[in-house]
Amino acid sequence: MPHLAHRLVLVRLDGNQFVPVARLDGVSNHRIGDNFITGGVRDCDNGSDIVIPSADWRQTMRINYQYIRLTAVSLGPKSDETAIHADLTC
Known part of the structure; x- marks a missing residue:
């Protein structure tokens, strides 16, 4: 629900069900009406990071x-x- 609740939820697959493992409010990756996801994952040699907009799309x-x-x-x-x-590159 990133565009409505402004919440990122990471899940793991347990059998055939998704199980939430972590949540973070105040972010987004999609605006209603957009047909694409903004952001992605980068790995700059210190582990993977998710790069997405803040909920208000200002940061x-x-x-x-x-x-x-x-x-x-x-x-x-x-x-x-x-x-x-551009922030997806290291």
């Missing part, structure tokens, strides 16, 4: 998952999808 957020915990760090203000995709 790009780097999300890290360790020890069943999500942490978010702002990569700075961003104004459009192109700028967000």
